Amino acid sequence: MTGEAQARLRDLARQAAVAVQADPHDEASEFWGSGLLIAPHWVLTCAHVLMRRDSSGRRRWVGGGAVGVRIAGRLFAGRAVYALPHPESMAVWDRDDERGADLAPDLALIRLTEEAPHSCAWLSDRAVPPVSSQVAAYGWRRPAGDRPLGEQAELEAWDGTCTVPGNDRLDVFRLGPDSEIPDGVSGGLVVDLAHGRVVGVVKARRRSRDGGKAVLLTALRDLAASEPLVPELAPGPDPYQELVRAHDLWHYQQQRPRPEARATWIDVQGRLSDVIGEWSPFDRAKALGLLAALPPPRGGGVVQRLVERVLGPGTVRDPLPVAWRDGHGLLYEPEDGKQLLAFLIYLVLVADEVSGQDPDRAAELKEWALDRGLALPAADRTRLVELARSATASATAHSSVLVALAPVVWEENRPVRFRWEIQLVHAPDHRQIAEVCDERDGVAFDEAVRQVQAPLAIALDRADESGSPAAVEIALPVHHFDTRAHLWTPGRRRAYAPARPMGARRPVVVRDVERVPPPVEWLGRWAHVAGLAGLKPLPLNVIDRSPGYELLRGAPAEAVPVLCGPVGQGEGLLTMVDALDAGHGLALWRTADHPPDACGPDCVAFRREADALLAGVGAAADLPEAVRKLRAYGYDARPERGWVEDLVLLYDDAHLPLPGLTG
Missing domain, CATH: 2.40.10.120 (Thrombin, subunit H)
Structure with a gap:
């Protein structure tokens, strides 16, 4: 200096x-x-x-x-x-x-x-x-x-x-x-x-x-x-985004030609001997100024997803980046040493991410990044251009999160200890293990639920796409199908208002953790239901074993079992096992206690709501989002629609079977 x-x-x-x-x-x-x-x-x-x-x-x-x-x-x-x-x-x-x-x-x-x-x-x-x-x-x-x-x-x-x-x-x-x-x-x-x-x-x-x-x-x-x-006096709905954007735009403007300009922070940084590398302070000022002019990220995991496309899966850890400049700050030391290439790839990916919101500024950012790439070696220039061409298609992919609680110890025909695993599912053939239970012999179920909350929050941040919160699959043994995971609130809570339940923000569905590999009944039934244009309820009773495996196996492809009580024990458990064995990948039930002798008014009301729900969806693939909307409406309108807190959806896609788990 x-x-x-x-x-x-x-x-x-x-x-x-x-x-x-x-x-x-x-x-x-x-x-x-x-x-x-x-x-x-x-x-x-x-x-x-x-x-x-x-x-x-x-x-x-x-x-x-x-x-x-x-x-x-x-x-x-x-x-x-x-x-x-x-x-x-x-x-x-x-x-x-x-x-x-x-x-x-x-x-x-x-x-x-x-x-x-x-x-x-x-x-x-x-x-x-x-x-x-x-x-x-x-x-x-x-x-x-x-x-x-x-x-x-x-x-x-x-x-x-x-x-x-x-x-x-x-x-x-x-x-x-x-x-x-x-x-x-x-x-x-x-x-x-x-x-x-x-x-x-x-x-x-x-x-x-x-x-x-x-x-x-x-x-x-x-x-x-x-x-x-x-x-x-608040700067907007996301004050952090607005503050860092205003900060970067101010410094960018200071670098533009101005009368009587004095040496700026960026000018001084450019003269410091410790500031080394291909990416100069002036490059940084330009990049951050162009990023600040863009719309901010529309989802919690967008920046992390783009950075990990540059640096590789699992390279981003706490504190998670939330603004475009946060992602920029993670790229100074890429493992391959190609600093300039890392920054330019990131800028191209961001440009494609926002091209639908602000095409002119996105194009300006991409053009500058490609022009700056003229200084790259020939092979890296080619790589940058190829990535720029494929970025838009990649940005449209949607991720989900799998939370699997697999039984490892059984007592009296019931699971008592579990190993859990959380996976980021970028595509059926692109899964990333986010975190696993470190107890070889597993933990009790309630402890497993407690342990998954923090890593689940991180995984959701990483999986969320622009404007579309990631779906969550909860894989459980049938004995714990009544777990109301849709009411979980993983992650930070606002100090001045209760956290919105996970199931009101994103689709949350249950899967059978033990149905691997897919039985032929499941594959056959799912192949039919996935192509149908409508669904119909199949009412089932949870206080007697009805209608039985054979009738469930022969039910029409569009039939969706609807149980008006819990399915984790007693006759409800046996009926649900029959439905699973018969190949059903869709089911609805309520977790509230059922009257001991006969159905009551709540059962009648639940069946009526389930009928309306199934009648309102065009296909099986629409069901998770339809249930999410019900949960969101029920959360905002409680207690009038408090029954949706008890609603659980089995959505077990036989075409996307669960992978082998590390436990």
């Missing part, structure tokens, strides 16, 4: 560091902490900066009104629009107790409510903190020594060099004991001086010791599930 470039980088970092004060109209108002400018009108700080003690000594949220943001010596008004976590979750936190450092992720966003000319820091697009001795923290602090109250506004800029010894958890990294971080710097920026990028937000100093902690910028991705504190 030249001395001039280093001086300019430090100057840019200081310009981006702001002070947060209690009153935007009082120069002498209380100083609360630091922040950094990240996009036009937006300041990032720590949530705890906006918590202060009241007269009783309790810490309370004080960010509910106007706050002051000091930029270049002037005070401007702002409002806290987001806090992670929500202020109610921070009420018991005490900053003087070092356990307060566990507050997570401890970020807040302030929107300037009056015009203020300002710069923006350049935020790293990478998901990992640097391991570098060239890291500096920037912020503001109270003046040293005692000063009259009227001089309280004379804050002092502070910066200090630190190392990064390692991570404390996924979104927090440690600042080494090279600098004593003073009170007031919380919310300031941490800059990787070797690469000219902001990598985190100062979170805490260590009591009576040097060093501290910082929040990784990936924690901002939690904004998607955060309720705005001031809805009218």
Whole structure:
């Protein structure tokens, strides 16, 4: 790094560091902490900066009104629009107790409510903190020594060099004991001086010791599930997407020809000796600017899917990428060393992904990527063009997720221990094992259900396609067909509203985990039902074994068994076994308790609803989505249609039999 470039980088970092004060109209108002400018009108700080003690000594949220943001010596008004976590979750936190450092992720966003000319820091697009001795923290602090109250506004800029010894958890990294971080710097920026990028937000100093902690910028991705504190100031339905797009567009515009332009963050990055590789900071600025002009991804797993097409299956792990720039940040170190090719393939794939939404901007991105590819070796140029031609067809493929709970231990003719496996199903012949149970002898069923929730959430993120949440197949032994997996809520929940059940968002169906390989009855019946234009109910009773295997085997191809009670035990279990043995791949039933002696009004109502459901679908393939719509409507209209919580669908496609499981 030249001395001039280093001086300019430090100057840019200081310009981006702001002070947060209690009153935007009082120069002498209380100083609360630091922040950094990240996009036009937006300041990032720590949530705890906006918590202060009241007269009783309790810490309370004080960010509910106007706050002051000091930029270049002037005070401007702002409002806290987001806090992670929500202020109610921070009420018991005490900053003087070092356990307060566990507050997570401890970020807040302030929107300037009056015009203020300002710069923006350049935020790293990478998901990992640097391991570098060239890291500096920037912020503001109270003046040293005692000063009259009227001089309280004379804050002092502070910066200090630190190392990064390692991570404390996924979104927090440690600042080494090279600098004593003073009170007031919380919310300031941490800059990787070797690469000219902001990598985190100062979170805490260590009591009576040097060093501290910082929040990784990936924690901002939690904004998607955060309720705005001031809805009218929220940037849109997905604040993270809007913020990073505004950030990248601002920096892109700074690189375009402008009168009296000074050296920018990108210019400085281009002069740093540690910034090496085929993909220059100027390439990055152009790419991120073009990506920011596109519509954001329409599904949770879109970015991951495209990155894994570049780097290979299973190469993307937590924290999962959600914005186009997040995917870009995963491509700096491809295993084959072909950095330029990796970035260009990704850009072409993104362009094809959004070509139907914004064809002009998608074409601009693809054209630039192909032009930039002129610098590639001949073989790589050919590969890029071939991938560009095939990208559209690949982008239309739909993935699903298989959750299999296979019995490994039986007692008294019932399964008691299970091994589970989760697979990403990209195509019938393209399956990827996402995670498996690590207990050789299996676990109890309830424990298996608990264990699959977290990996299932990750698998769904990876499988979701643009605008179409992935379907879920739950493969179980018949004894556990009554499992209401459609009511599961894997993954994060919104703090201000209950999570929508999985079955209301995506098709969720049950499969027979033991029907492998496909029996001839199943194959024959499915071949007929798959080609039919209509389905008809076949009512079955769960309190006596009726009609029996032979009659079920001879039932018309369009007949769908409908059972008005649970099928996991008693006569209902035996009847369901008969239906499976007779080759039926479709069935509907309700999991609610059935009257012991005879059908009741609920049974009659269920059969009526099942009749209407089957009459309304054009073919067997339409049934999973039709059931999903019922569940979604029932969730929104409860309790009027609460019966759909008890509805389970067997959809066991004999043409797509379950593969052998690893257990």
